[in-house]
Amino acid sequence: MLSHVAARKPRLATCLAALGALGCAASAPVNPQNPSPTPPTTAPAPSGQATDEPATAPAASPAAPTPKQKGQGEDPRLERERTRARPPRPNAREAADAPTAREPADPVQEGAIDAPPPITVTPQRLDFGFMLPNTNARGTVTLTNGGTAPVTLLSVTASCKCTTINDAAGVTIEPGKSFVIETELSGAPMQGMRRSQLKIIAKGYARPVNVAVQGEVALPVRAVPAYINLVGERARAGETIIESTDGTPFRVLSVNGKPATIVPQEAPGDVHPRHKLAWSFPEGEAIGDFWIVETDHPNCGLVDVRIRNANPIKRPVLRMREYRINAGRIDPVEGVRIEVQSKDATTPFDVVSVKGGVACPVTAELIESRKEDEGMVAVIQLKPLPDVRGFFADTLIVGSGGKLQELDLFGTIRPKPEGAAAPAPAAPAAPVTAP
Secondary structure (H helix, E strand, O other): OHHHHHHHHHHHHHHHHHHHHHHHHHHOOOOOOOOOOOOOOOOOOOOOOOOOOOOOOOOOOOOOOOOOOOOOOOOHHHHHHHHHHOOOOOOHHHHOOOOOOOOOOOOOOOOOEOOOOOEEEEOOEEEEEEEOOOOEEEEEEEEEEOOOOOEEEEEEEEOOOOEEEOOOOOOEEOOOOEEEEEEEEEOOOOOEEEEEEEEEEEOOEOOOEEEEEEEEEOOOEEEEOOEEEOOOOOOOEEEEEEEEOOOOOEOEEEEOOEOOEEOOOOOOOOOEOEEEEEEEOOOOOOOOOEEEEEEEEOOEEEEEEEEEOOOOOOOOOOOEOOOEEEEEEEEOOOEEEEEEEEOOOOOOEEEEEEOOHHHOOEEEEEEEEEEEOOEEEEEEEEEEOOOOOEEEEEEEEEEEOOEEEEEEEEEEEOOOOOOOOOOOOOOOOOOOOOO
């Protein structure tokens, strides 16, 4: 029996040798004339592990390279450059008024003419000019069919949720006739430009007709530019223009309660319709969210300029119409009434106070809480303490349903400028049609 087993050993060795030869042939270089899709069977050495094999260039392969993990072999300067190039992220207040991220898809039309419909638009740009914060502007856009055949509108859409229009889908405009689109642009709490675009698509025409819609939300005195940008490695000093939108001359009394740095201008005196102010934020100095200019303009005591900075974003507890309250000029005797609105409060407001307590120069009293179409509204009376004058900034706390929300509050306690008429209450803007 042992001899029988011994006789099998040479044959077994021969088989093993043949299998080994086949394995070597599989790993040998492939003949270009007879390519083989079989990849190399030898696995690369793990990262960081030594190997005795000579270094060779990797063979071309359609497979995607392994993604580089953050921090592995990457120049830290590249990360700094990407961070520097990244635009500032809007906070919750600005995002609420941002244009919609994606417009609705255009209707698919087979065999449509590669041209816009023969429609004349009047005006071609609907510009509402200056709009007070939290007010709406209304106007019209007239579409006139200048062709020889009827034109049927498939859709009329606005690129921004700040713009509302009447339904025009399915409307047919006969030759020589017109159709009017009622347009309303809502004014945001914060100052700055509001831009939108109407896209008009007609049946049988592949290209739309576009109408620009715009307006600038501004107080009777505005800042140019409307904000100061300190995000990233931007300059920490600069200049801002403060000017009246109606041309009324005024004085600059303070900036954040301190003397203003006014850039001298050619005309003498300190009463002008336009001032240039210098600002500076030294390294290491705390930066607030607002740069607030106090004026003696009869209809605008305070101009609040937002500062874009790296401060943490305040997460809202209650979804409010706005998170900063510019109380403007407050009469030293009568005080002023303000309104705040929450879009998701389900119960009346029951808490109103100022965070500064006795250190704040005004007291806050809840006068009324009522429900409106856009949410719950609180009417609050701000009453100055005796013999207090000038600018102040504090935090107003409002509560509803057990939730408390902090709001930035600022104002100036000053008597009405002599000879100035009492400012009329803010009203919705009258319909405006651009030329």
